[in-house]
Amino acid sequence: MDTKIWGFMIGLSLMVSSTASGQVVSGVMTVTGAEMH
């Protein structure tokens, strides 16, 4: 997994707890990434 994905996940963590408006209640993102270090 590319380390940048972890940054994305942190942003996503903030998003699921703080977004007041949006369109979806949940989701699943399927990714492939470079090997995790």
Add this chain to the structure above:
Amino acid sequence: MEDSSVVYTKPGKKGSYDHGTIAFRARKGKLIDLDKLHESVWATRLSGGTSSGLVQLDVTAIGEVVVDGDSLVLKVPGSKKTFVLINNQNANAGSDEAAAFENVRAAVGNGKQVSITGQIEGWGGRWPQVLSQRPASPRRIIVTGFAEVKEPS
């Protein structure tokens, strides 16, 4: 179960590459903005040259099914954005996916809130090409699941 969550699951490897899912759920009473989600992926500036990428994005949205022209549309309360609901052309007759889309058709105009699950069309590909794809407006959901939302008693 947690009120909201982001969970990374790594079910297996494809060759020397990780292959996994990031599941997310909004806090009760909140909704996740797909525009911001797209911006977040964009902001990672993930680079190419590898086999890494985004395979697909599946979402669940709650709203009312209406007809708009020739399209079935999900109107989400509190949002100006809508989703065009489309059938999975590869779904076999009698499959759960085919039944889900039939339920979508049956729900048109009944005024009830329904839960639609499906894959966002056109959200996939290798980095960095996938990052330059602008989301369709309105977004299109390939329906894979349907459920009626029970009224609070």
